[in-house]
Amino acid sequence: MLHGRELATFRKRLLGWFRQFRRDLPWRRTEDPYRIWLSEIMLQQTRVAAAIPYYERFLERFPDIQTLAAAPQGEVLRFWSGLGYYSRARNLQKAAQRIVAKHGGQFPTRADDVLALPGIGNYTAAAILSIAFGEKHAVLDGNVARVLARLGAIRGDLRESQTWKELQKNANAYLHPKVPGDWNQAMMELGATLCTPKSPQCLLCPVSQFCEGRKLGIAECLPEKRKKRATVEVTLAAAIFADENNRTILLPPPVHAKERASADHVPTLVSKMWHFPTVSVNGDPATKLRACLRELVRGQGDENLRLAPSGKVRHAVTYRDITILPFRIHVKKLPRIKGAQQVPLRDISILPVSNLTRKVAHAALAAAAHLSD
Ligand code: SF4
Numbered sequence: 001m002l003h004g005r006e007l008a009t010f011r012k013r014l015l016g017w018f019r020q021f022r023r024d025l026p027w028r029r030t031e032d033p034y035r036i037w038l039s040e041i042m043l044q045q046t047r048v049a050a051a052i053p054y055y056e057r058f059l060e061r062f063p064d065i066q067t068l069a070a071a072p073q074g075e076v077l078r079f080w081s082g083l084g085y086y087s088r089a090r091n092l093q094k095a096a097q098r099i100v101a102k103h104g105g106q107f108p109t110r111a112d113d114v115l116a117l118p119g120i121g122n123y124t125a126a127a128i129l130s131i132a133f134g135e136k137h138a139v140l141d142g143n144v145a146r147v148l149a150r151l152g153a154i155r156g157d158l159r160e161s162q163t164w165k166e167l168q169k170n171a172n173a174y175l176h177p178k179v180p181g182d183w184n185q186a187m188m189e190l191g192a193t194l195c196t197p198k199s200p201q202c203l204l205c206p207v208s209q210f211c212e213g214r215k216l217g218i219a220e221c222l223p224e225k226r227k228k229r230a231t232v233e234v235t236l237a238a239a240i241f242a243d244e245n246n247r248t249i250l251l252p253p254p255v256h257a258k259e260r261a262s263a264d265h266v267p268t269l270v271s272k273m274w275h276f277p278t279v280s281v282n283g284d285p286a287t288k289l290r291a292c293l294r295e296l297v298r299g300q301g302d303e304n305l306r307l308a309p310s311g312k313v314r315h316a317v318t319y320r321d322i323t324i325l326p327f328r329i330h331v332k333k334l335p336r337i338k339g340a341q342q343v344p345l346r347d348i349s350i351l352p353v354s355n356l357t358r359k360v361a362h363a364a365l366a367a368a369a370h371l372s373d
């Protein structure tokens with residue numbers, strides 16, 4: 001740990017570097033807590049470059065907390081569509097509604113109130129409070145933890161509770177009390193641009209003289225690898241109905257999705273959004289899918305549907321490695337299924353759909369184009 005003059009120099013060097021080299025990002029041009037909050041949520045699972053266009057489009061449609069709170073959930077998800085991890089968008093809207101109901105539409109400034117909002121944990125709360133309101137809260141996420149582990153040559157699994165506490169203590173001790181928002185962003189920027197997971201650029205680092213990991217020659221090996229959860233293989237079969245106008249059917253977002261889902265829980269895998277009729281399979285996919293469809297279209301004439309295999313789609317969600325087998329089903333008239341909507345197969349994104357569903361639609365279209373060549 002650094003103290004006294006060393007700590008002062010460390011802070012000065014990092015802040016000086018940040019002010020000179022910081023990337024010009026849209027959420028750095030504002031002190032509006034809503035905008036900072038939105039950026040933090042988007043960046044949780046998305047790279048900066050990928051997040052920027054979504055961030056700008058989202059703010060054009062939902063420029064403030066009130067607009068977001070009042071919007072139909074389907075529309076919020078549609079503007080999130082493509083970013084994945086849709087619980088982030090659902091929680092964002094729930095939190096906006098709570099801010100309107102409990103805080104008069106003003107983003108709260110007390111840490112307890114911020115932490116009580118859905119989807120906001122310690123890291124996000126600290127980021128918003130420090131950047132928007134200048135409150136003294138040090139951020140700690142995987143990115144900052146990596147920097148701190150290297151600076152202090154801290155070994156072991158960083159997510160282990162004692163180690164995480166030690167890292168938070170270090171982060172608090174380093175925090176610049178006068179400019180906590182800039183300080184937090186400087187730590188994040190160092191982790192994002194120089195102290196990256198692979199090949200940290202220590203020669204360019206403004207605080208390399210304080211880095212124990214570099215001095216010991218172990219910076220690149222830190223943080224030490226965590227045990228990875230074993231990958232689970234999941235196979236799904238999906239039905240892509242297509243009528244003569246190339247319209248298809250999507251089922252609505254599942255309402256009663258389980259909180260703790262099994263690896264092949266279809267509502268979880270389609271991100272609780274609009275989706276093709278889909279089943280999890282471990283035997284013959286066409287047989288299982290046909291049985292499911294029979295239930296769905298019961299009493300509507302021909303239940304002997306002809307399923308044409310349409311390629312194979314691969315998709316990964318957390319620890320799941322998913323193979324989806326799309327089956328195209330040509331029909332004169334699309335069956336009526338309770339709650340389902342008919343949409344053009346080429347334009348299914350007019351409803352909020354997940355990346356998995358979009359990939360399935362592409363595969364079905366590509367297979368049809370291949371057949372007609
Ligand atoms: S010297 Fe290297 S390892 Fe240490 S903080 Fe800087 S970039 Fe990271």
